[in-house]
Amino acid sequence: MHISGGALPRPAETRIMVVANQKGGVGKTTTTVNLAASLALHGARVLVIDLDPQGNASTALGIDHHAEVPSIYDVLVESKPLADVVQPVRDVEGLFCAPATIDLAGAEIELVSVVARESRLQRAISSYEQPLDYVLIDCPPSLGLLTVNALVAGAEVVIPIQCEYYALEGLGQLLRNVELVRGHLNPRLHVSTILLTMYDGRTRLASQVAEEVRSHFGNEVLRTNIPRSVRISEAPSYGQTVLTYDPGSSGSLSYLEAAREIALRGAIPQQEQHNPEGAQ
Ligand code: ATP
Ligand code: MG
Numbered sequence: 013m014h015i016s017g018g019a020l021p022r023p024a025e026t027r028i029m030v031v032a033n034q035k036g037g038v039g040k041t042t043t044t045v046n047l048a049a050s051l052a053l054h055g056a057r058v059l060v061i062d063l064d065p066q067g068n069a070s071t072a073l074g075i076d077h078h079a080e081v082p083s084i085y086d087v088l089v090e091s092k093p094l095a096d097v098v099q100p101v102r103d104v105e106g107l108f109c110a111p112a113t114i115d116l117a118g119a120e121i122e123l124v125s126v127v128a129r130e131s132r133l134q135r136a137i138s139s140y141e142q143p144l145d146y147v148l149i150d151c152p153p154s155l156g157l158l159t160v161n162a163l164v165a166g167a168e169v170v171i172p173i174q175c176e177y178y179a180l181e182g183l184g185q186l187l188r189n190v191e192l193v194r195g196h197l198n199p200r201l202h203v204s205t206i207l208l209t210m211y212d213g214r215t216r217l218a219s220q221v222a223e224e225v226r227s228h229f230g231n232e233v234l235r236t237n238i239p240r241s242v243r244i245s246e247a248p249s250y251g252q253t254v255l256t257y258d259p260g261s262s263g264s265l266s267y268l269e270a271a272r273e274i275a276l277r278g279a280i281p282q283q284e285q286h287n288p289e290g291a292q
Contacts, residue, residue, distance in 0.1 A: 019055035020275035027278055028137065028147045029204070030166035035182050036153035038174040039209035041068040042244060044150040046263075047170075049253040050271030052107035056145035059098065061133070062112035063162055064152040065119075070111035073101045074251030077111035085115040087136045088161065089122050094136045103256045120156045129157060130197060134165035155189050163193040168204035173225055175211045175218040175237075180225070203232055204277075207270060211237035236269040 031044045044060060052058045061084060062069040062077075070077040076099075077083060086092035087110065094110060101107040123129045137147060148170075149162040163169070169190055173179050187203070194201040206229050212218045226233050238244075241263035247254040254264045 020051070020272060022056060022145050023275075023278045026144045026147060027168060028149070028166040029168045029170050030149045030151060030159075030162040031170045031172065032151040032159055032162065032186060033171050033173070033183070034153055034155045034159070034186055035174075038179075039172040039207075039238065040153070041072060041150050042248075043170070043172045043207055043209060043238070043267075044148045045069050045072045045248075045253050046244070046255060046267035047271050047274065048146070048148045049101075049104050049107060049255040050268045051146050051275065052101075052104050053255060053268075054271065054275065055106070056275070057106045057143060058108070058146045058148065059140075059144050060101075060107070060109045061137075061147060061149045061162075062110060063116075063133070063149055063158050064112055065114060065117035066152070067112045067114070067116075068248070069150040070109060071251065072248040072253060073107070073109045074103070075099050075101065075109045075111045077113050079113055079115065081111060081113055083113040083115065084110045084133075085113060085119055088116075088119055088132045088158075089126065091132075094140045095142065098140075098142075103252065116158070120158060123157050123161075130160050131164050133161040134198075137165050155185065160189075160193065163190065163201060164197050166198075167200040168202065170205040170207065171203060172207050172209045172238075173221075174209050175221040177217060177221075179221045180228070203229075205274060206233040208233070208237040210240045212240045234270050234273050236266055236273055238266050238270065239263060 031040050048058045048060045060069055067077045082097040087094050097110050098108050101109055151159045151162050208222050239262050243258040243261040244254045244263035247257035250257055
């Protein structure tokens with residue numbers, strides 16, 4: 013399969029996907045940037061929102077995010093329009109990023125006294141006027157106010173799960189938070205996608221974890237697993253996704269395939285796609 017393998021169906025309306033798992037280092041950022049690049053390379057317009065003070069998604073997309081750069085902090089805390097902080101990603105047409113700077117570390121506390129503190133991001137996204145097919149939000153490894161803002165803003169939760177021992181530990185807490193936000197603040201919210209990452213098919217542990225996740229979640233789990241790959245882990249140090257860093261690598265192909273599954277699951281039924289009124 014190739015990047016030039018044709019456009020994928022575009023969603024009827026913007027799909028806002030929250031990439032979350034409060035466990036650290038499971039592949040949230042890697043998944044966010046590589047899925048986003050895959051979707052953009054297939055013709056979609058995609059915005060990545062970096063909601064982690066570490067700014068790893070901004071780094072991986074080659075986006076400047078030193079302290080003075082207008083960032084998602086200004087949007088959440090200072091009510092700056094999202095359009096004022098969004099930057100285009102070099103090398104990938106149709107891909108954009110709202111960067112995170114270190115300021116964001118203070119936002120969890122600063123937001124406590126702000127009006128409608130849980131829905132700051134949701135408001136910012138709904139006033140953004142540029143057409144978008146996908147918004148992918150990269151969450152920090154916690155369930156604090158930043159992640160809550162993402163859950164209120166989004167409709168779909170994407171959970172990357174690392175195929176290691178303890179993989180499912182702590183997931184219950186994330187799922188309970190999703191339920192809470194759905195019940196009180198955002199009735200559209202649901203877990204749409206589980207993605208197994210850093211999969212090493214040679215180990216029994218990986219296949220056991222995969223089996224356990226599949227029996228637990230069923231349909232939400234993508235058929236495609238993301239393999240453990242050195243190319244995937246090298247790409248961010250060049251400010252690139254694996255899609256441009258090494259397009260033919262197994263990591264790149266697996267993210268393209270995962271993106272294809274996601275796009276097909278959210279595809280518009282055929283007759284609506286031909287309806288000229290259908291485009292929003
Ligand atoms: P955090 O919780 O700190 O935000 P995270 O969940 O966003 O972490 P990543 O930063 O995406 O996780 O990944 C953690 C580390 O694992 C990174 O060094 C990344 O390069 C590496 N990594 C992620 N996916 C893969 C993979 N498929 N193969 C090899 N290395 C990977
Ligand atoms: Mg991360």
